[in-house]
Amino acid sequence: MSKDKKETSIEAEIETTEESVEQKEEDNISEVEKLKEKIAELEDKYIRTHASFENSKRLLAKDKATAVAYANESFAKDILTVIDSLDSALSMIDNVDESDTKEFLKKMKEGLKLVDEQLHKVLEKHDIKNIDCTKEYDPNLHQAIMQVESDKHKSGQIVQVMQKGYTIKDRVLRPAMVTTAK
Numbered sequence: 279m280s281k282d283k284k285e286t287s288i289e290a291e292i293e294t295t296e297e298s299v300e301q302k303e304e305d306n307i308s309e310v311e312k313l314k315e316k317i318a319e320l321e322d323k324y325i326r327t328h329a330s331f332e333n334s335k336r337l338l339a340k341d342k343a344t345a346v347a348y349a350n351e352s353f354a355k356d357i358l359t360v361i362d363s364l365d366s367a368l369s370m371i372d373n374v375d376e377s378d379t380k381e382f383l384k385k386m387k388e389g390l391k392l393v394d395e396q397l398h399k400v401l402e403k404h405d406i407k408n409i410d411c412t413k414e415y416d417p418n419l420h421q422a423i424m425q426v427e428s429d430k431h432k433s434g435q436i437v438q439v440m441q442k443g444y445t446i447k448d449r450v451l452r453p454a455m456v457t458t459a460k
Contacts, residue, residue, distance in 0.1 A: 356400045363393045401444075409443035409454045411436050419443060421453040431459035 367389050374382045401407070409419045415434050420443065428437050436456045443454030 353400075353404050356403060357397075360393060360397045360400060363389075363396060367393065405447045406451065407445055409445060409450070411439045411443075411454050411456060415456065415458050419445075419450060419453060420456045422458045423455050424457045425460045426457055428459040433459055435459050 367386065370382075370386070370389075398408075411420065413436075415422060415436055420436065423440060426437055428435075431437050435458065437459050438457040439454055440457060441452075441455040444451040
């Protein structure tokens with residue numbers, strides 16, 4: 279090979295290499311651009327997802343607050359009938375004739391018993407029940423406020439109920455206040 283041909287061949291190789299390098303640079307630039315677009319797309323997706331999550335979280339908090347605020351609505355509606363019955367009984371007191379007091383007291387007693395039954399039905403409907411005080415003293419259900427001597431009861435037995443206790447489902451709302459035997 280002659281010197282000119284070698285130089286031409288080397289120049290051609292250099293040109294080819296330069297073109298190859300330029301092509302690789304262009305490919306790298308286009309790949310970088312594609313990656314930048316993909317990053318921008320993913321950032322946008324993340325921002326939208328995060329905003330959606332925050333909105334959902336805010337709505338759930340609002341729903342929870344509403345549920346807590348109105349949790350007793352059903353109970354309140356049921357208790358209104360008892361209040362109506364008591365109001366009716368109280369209005370009857372104002373209209374009583376003094377000559378019929380025995381008959382009035384008999385009817386008032388019956389009416390109050392019905393209101394009491396009605397109230398206890400409402401309480402039971404909402405899983406609120408009386409604590410049984412006929413069994414032995416249970417510190418989880420009863421609060422002993424006094425101990426008395428009793429020939430009729432064994433030590434630790436409930437002698438007298440001073441105030442009824444109530445449970446709601448499996449929790450104690452208020453323990454029964456009782457007197458126990460020594």
